[in-house]
Amino acid sequence: MIGIVDYGAGNLASVHNAFERIGEHSEIFEDSKLIDKYDRIVLPGVGSFSRAMHLLTSKGWKEAILNHINDKKPFLGICLGMQILFESGDEKGPCEGLGVIKGKVKLLNPSSYLKIPHVGWNNLLPSKEHPVMEGIKENIDFYFVHSYRCIPESKKVILSECDYGGKFVSSVSKDNVIGMQFHPEKSQPVGLKILKNFSNWDGKC
C-alpha cells in the first residue's frame, strides 16, 4: 500500500484523491512509526524548506524516511518533497535537508522579466528514461508552482529539466527515489499516468 506522509504541511487530499481515482489504495498517515506498513511512500509538501525540515525532524520522520529509502522501497517526493531530499536549502535562512541527493536548493533566477513564483503549465525536457515517466511525451505540460530550484551535484540524477528563462531541474531520480518539482496530482490525465507508473514501479531503474 502507498503511504502519504502527513507532517503538517500542504494539501494531502489531492494526492490521496488522485491515487483513489486510478484505483490505487493509499493512506495519509501522521505517525512516523507506522512507515513500515507501507511498501511505497509519497512525500508531498508546500511551504518553506526550513519549516518542512523542522516538522520532519521534530516528529521522527527524518529517520523513518531515510530507513524506508535505505530499504530500497519506492519513494516519491513532490515539489517541496523533492527539494528536501537535497543536502541544503536557503529558503528563509540556510537549512540542512535529508541529504539523500547531493546538491542544494536555491531561489530561481530566471533571466529578464520573468516572474517568481514559476506558476502554471510547462513542459519537461527529459534527460534520461525512467519507468515512472514511461509513456510521457516530451511536449506535454505539467503544473508547476514554486520559487526555488534543485541544483544536484551530479548530472546523473537529473531525470528532466524545464525551461523558464533558463533551464532548471524538473525531476530527479536515484535508485529507488524519484522527485518531481511539478505536481502530478494536479496535472490531470498525464499526471495520473505518472502516479500509476509509480504505483507499479519496483524501485529499480
Next chain:
Amino acid sequence: MLKKRIIPVLLLKDKRMVKGKKFKDFKDTGEPKTAVRIYSAQDADELVFLDIDNNSSSLGNLIEIVKQASEECFMPLAAGGGISDINQVRELLKAGADKIVVNTSCVKNPSLIKEISKEFGEQCVIGSIDYKISNNLREVWIKSGKLNTNLDPLEHAKNLIKLGAGEILLNSIDRDGMMEGYDLEYADKVSREINVPLIVCGGAGNYMHLADLLNNTSISAAACASLFHFGDNNPIRARSYLKNLDIPMRMLK
C-alpha cells in the same frame, strides 16, 4: 516554456453558481458540481471558486464545493470569499484547495497574508484586488465592490506582494460581466510593474479579448466567467483559438 493560463471563475451564492454585471444583478448560472465536472472534462488550466455570500454558513458551503471538486478534478483549485482568519485557510486547504484568494482582508487585516505565506508558502496566497474608475482614477473597492478604500490598485498590489502574496488577481468592476474586453492597458502596466504572476479578470466576451490580453504582454493568466457561462464557448476552443495566434498554450496529449 511556461504557457499562458485560461482560468474559469465560479461565483458561488447559496450553493449555486451565479454571474452578474458590475458586481450586481446576479443571475443563476447553474450547479457548481456540474460545472466542475464539465470544466474538468474540458481540461481547464485551473479553477477559481469565489463565495460572494459572505455570511456565517457560506464558508461551509464553499468548503463542501471545494471538497467535491478536489475529488472530481485533478487541477489546481483556488478558493476564497470572506476569508478572515488562518483557521478558515487551513480548512479550505484540507478540503483540497491549493491556493487561497484573499480580498477584503488584504485591506482590513493585511497581516493575514503574511501569516498564510509563512505557514503555507507564498504560492498559496492570491491577493485579489477589485477596482473601479471614478473621475479617471482607479480605486480599490472591498466587500464585494461595496466599499471604496481610495487605495491605488498598483500600490496595493505591491504592498500585498511585500507581505507575501504569490499571485495577484486584478478585477475590473466596471468591466465585470460586460463582455466588452479587459482593461488592457492598465493590466499590462500592473503586470510590468510587479514581479509575481498576474491573473486578470473582468470583461472577456470572446476569444479575441483573451488574445488581446495575453499576446505580447507579461500577463500570466486570463480569468473569465461570462464567456463560458453564456454562449457556446469552452476552454478547449479558447486554447485552440489562441494557439493559432502563436500564444503559448498548454499541450495535453
